[in-house]
Amino acid sequence: MKITLEKYHGLGNDYLIFDPNKNELKLTKEAVRLICNRNFGVGSDGLLVGPILGEDKMTLKILNPDGSEAELSGNGVRIFGKYLKDAGYVQKNHFSVNTLSGEQQIHYLNEEGTRIKVSMGHLSFWSDEIPMTGPRREVLNETMMFGSIPYRVTCVSIGNPHCVIWLSDISKDLACRIGRHSEAAECFPEKVNTELLRVVDRTNIEIEIYERGAGYTLASGTSGCAAAGAAYKMGLTDPKMYVHMPGGVLEVEIEEDGSVLMTGDVGYVGKFTLSHEMVEQLRSL
């Protein structure tokens, strides 16, 4: 049986869709790692498995390129929304999908489904919900050591865990240097996604991202929401802002109850049919 994968990206954060209704393969951690590998596989920042069809809902499973499972991906949900339209699974303009973090609502903002708004769920700064070790508290502006250097850190969950570091200068190099230490720091039992945040003005922020299970990425939807949430919580921005990332810009709006709306674009790259040799190798893993 052939294995086909569809590749999309959300502002340069690229994902492969593995549709279980069209493909048969046991996705072991090793198989996921090989598929996402940029040299030996097709290459991507993650694998989206779905739609897993239930009675009245479609479920999306989100896998990082190291084979671990994520509760949520903002770009992943938008990409999945576009795939569901392209593959004819949905006809409505507004519907919801299930992820490990709960229900996400998807709205198409144009006919082609390339611009999508997603209700991402609620922000929480509470340590037990992120999760983080230590006494229960909101993790706001705490000093944490990453690689023996102290940083002021605000931590937040938007379904998955984030650690936001507010700085006056940010770069890819610094995101990688800090991220390598913060990702698996002891205080984050489920590991963490890291964002370096630069506040441009009250409606614009810039971030550099180091994702849990993926490393440096050009964009991340949940990271954009987490950084926007942290900036707003610290009183640095208005509730509605543009989040500038190396791969492009997301619009993020924080509502009064702490729920977050994210709007951004999705691009389609193409369809990949894996070689017989590759399928054999994946089946052996």
Ligand SMILES: N[C@@H](CCC[C@H](N)C(=O)O)C(=O)O
């Ligand atoms: N790229 C994503 C986030 C993917 C999951 C993340 N690496 C995690 O493990 O939580 C996004 O667009 O949000």
